[in-house]
Amino acid sequence: MGSEGRLPPVDRRFGATRAIPSSSDDSECEGEAAKDSPSSRSSSADRPDDELPVDLTAGSLMASLLVSSIGLALFLFGKREVRLPQLVAGLTMMVFPYFVTDPLPMLGIAAALVLALVVVLRAGG
Numbered sequence: 001m002g003s004e005g006r007l008p009p010v011d012r013r014f015g016a017t018r019a020i021p022s023s024s025d026d027s028e029c030e031g032e033a034a035k036d037s038p039s040s041r042s043s044s045a046d047r048p049d050d051e052l053p054v055d056l057t058a059g060s061l062m063a064s065l066l067v068s069s070i071g072l073a074l075f076l077f078g079k080r081e082v083r084l085p086q087l088v089a090g091l092t093m094m095v096f097p098y099f100v101t102d103p104l105p106m107l108g109i110a111a112a113l114v115l116a117l118v119v120v121l122r123a124g125g
Contacts, residue, residue, distance in 0.1 A: 063103035067110040068094050074117075085125045089117040 071093025078087030093113055100106045 057103075059103040060101055060106075063106045064097040067097050067106055070110065070114075071095075085117055085120045089113055 071090045073090070074086045075090030075094060078084065078090055093110055096109060097106055100109060
């Protein structure tokens, strides 16, 4: 039987449905195959395509929003009243959620910062 009756194999990666070139079509599609090769893709070859570099769970986003909002309030109060402890604590609480992505450690660090602020203020800072 000839190969005229059979359909060519189909590449179904990433939802695409294009025919895979056969060995006789290599000379025609060589440039196209080089564009699709894994070595020619962007620099995200270090991680899989479905893995993000940050944790985008609902808990993480809510904890980050809460901690950063408290930090913003402290920062604005410290700036307006010219209070260095509140200014520094607020700035720290706005910045560190970018580096800590898990909600529980984020809330723990925020609680420690607030406790440290209270201790500094009671000591006369």
